[in-house]
Amino acid sequence: MTDTAALARGLSAAITQAVRLHGAPLAEPVRRHALHVVADTVGVSIGGGRTPEMTRLRATQPPGGSATVLAPGAAPTTAEEAAFLNATAGSFLELDEGMRPTGHPGMHVVPAALAAAEVAHRSGAELLTAVVAGYEVAARLLTAFRLTPPTHPHGHLAGVGAAVAVALLLDEDPHAVAAIAATTPTVPVWNACYEGATARNTAMGLAAQNALRAVRLHRAGFRGSRESVGALFGQVTGQVVAADALDAELDPAEPAILRNYFKRHSACALTHGAIDAVLSLPEVPVEEISAVEVRTVANNLKLDRQAAPNDLSSRFSLPYAVAAALTRRASEISTFDYRPPVAELARRVRVTVDCELERQWPHHSPTQVVVHAGERLVATVDDPRGHHHDPLTADELRAKFLALTGEPGPQLWDRLLGLDREPDVITVLAPLRGA
Structure with a gap:
C-alpha cells in the first residue's frame, strides 16, 4: 500500500x-x-x-x-x-x-x-x-x-x-x-x-x-x-x-x-528518435521500400498503432511518423499532417522492443530504424536532437x-x-x- x-x-x-x-x-x-x-x-x-x-x-x-x-x-x-x-x-x-x-x-x-x-x-x-x-x-x-x-x-x-x-x-x-x-x-x-x-x-x-x-x-x-x-x-x-x-x-x-x-518535430516526442534516424539515412524511392523496422524502448510501444485519418492521430502514430519522414524527407509542421499515401507506407512499418536499447531508458531515448529497399539501410540514434544530451x-x-x-x-x-x-x-x- x-x-x-x-x-x-x-x-x-x-x-x-x-x-x-x-x-x-x-x-x-x-x-x-x-x-x-x-x-x-x-x-x-x-x-x-x-x-x-x-x-x-x-x-x-x-x-x-x-x-x-x-x-x-x-x-x-x-x-x-x-x-x-x-x-x-x-x-x-x-x-x-x-x-x-x-x-x-x-x-x-x-x-x-x-x-x-x-x-x-x-x-x-x-x-x-x-x-x-x-x-x-x-x-x-x-x-x-x-x-x-x-x-x-x-x-x-x-x-x-x-x-x-x-x-x-x-x-x-x-x-x-x-x-x-x-x-x-x-x-x-x-x-x-x-x-x-x-x-x-x-x-x-x-x-x-x-x-x-x-x-x-x-x-x-x-x-x-x-x-x-x-x-x-x-x-x-x-x-x-x-x-x-x-x-x-x-x-x-x-x-x-x-x-x-x-x-524539432511536430509529433509526439516518442517518435522523435525514429524521425531523426530516418532523416539521417540516404533518400530512397518510397515505391522501393518493402518493409521498415523500428527497434526502440518499451515506453514507445504506446505509439505502435496506425493513425486514424486526422492530423492529431497521425502525430501519435510511430509508424506514421516514420512513413512521413521517409516520404517527405523533411520535418516541417505539415510533414506530419494526415495523408492517405503516407498511411499506406505506415502499414509496412513494424515496431519492436530492443533489449539493449531498453537498458538505456530513461537516461537516453534510443531508437534504431532499418529500411528494406533492395539494400538494407540502418540508422541508430542514442537521443533525439534537442535532448539535453544533444542540445539545440x-x-x-x-x-x-x-x-x-x-x-x-x-x-x-x-x-x-x-x-x-x-x-x-x-x-x-x-x-x-x-x-
Missing part, C-alpha cells in the same frame, strides 16, 4: 527545495537555459494559436483583463483565461518542450506564471525564478511516479508545479496553493490522442488555469490535500517508482530544467521561434531573451499587442 502521508511530506520537501530557487540570482547557465524554455514555450503557443480551433475559441473569450493572449492582435483577458488559452494553444502542434520520464512542465508552468506575473506587475527576474521553481516541483513529481496506461501526462502533476510558480508570484503560500491544485487535477488518457479528439489539447490549458484558480480558492478559505498526489498517482493512475526524487537535495546550479528536451543551439531555437511566430518574432525573441532585465513583465509581450 502506498504511504500517502510520506509522499505528502515528500511533496512538501520538494516545494521547500524549489522555493530556494526563487528570489535569488540564477547561475548563468540556468538563467540562459530558463530564458530559452520561456521563449520556446511562448513561440510554440503562438504557433498553435493560429489553428482554426484556437482562432474560434479566442472569439468567445470574456472581455476585460490585463493578461496577454499569445496571438498577435488578440485582446488581453483575465489571468485564468489567458493561462487556459495559451497552454491549450501550445498543445496543438506537439512542439512543446518536455522531460524524461516523462511530461511537459514548460507548457503547464510558463503560461500560468506569465499570466500571474503580468497581472501582478512582477519583474522579469521574478517570473524567471518562479518558472524554474515550478519546473523543479513538476519534474520531481513526474520522476517520482510512473503513470499507468492509458493515463496521459498532461493536466496534473506538472500543474502542481505551475501552482507553485503562481503562488510565488502572487505572494501566497506555495504549499497551500499546490495542495489545492493537487486535489483538483485533470487526468486525460492516451486514447483521445489516438482517436484525434482535439479536446485533449485543453488538458494543459486546464492545468495552467487551475494553478491561477487555486490561488483564488486559497484566498477564499479552501484547503487542499497533499495526500491526493500519492493516492491518485500512486494507487489509482500510477505507481511510485522514485519517491526519493521528491526530497532529494537541490543543487541550485543543476535544477531539473537543465535536463529538459526541446522538440541558441540559433536553432531562434530559428524555430521565428518560424512559429512570424512578423513579431524577431523583436519578441529579443525581448524574451532579455526578460530578466525587465522591471515589469507586461512590457515584454508588447509586440503581440502592437505596442
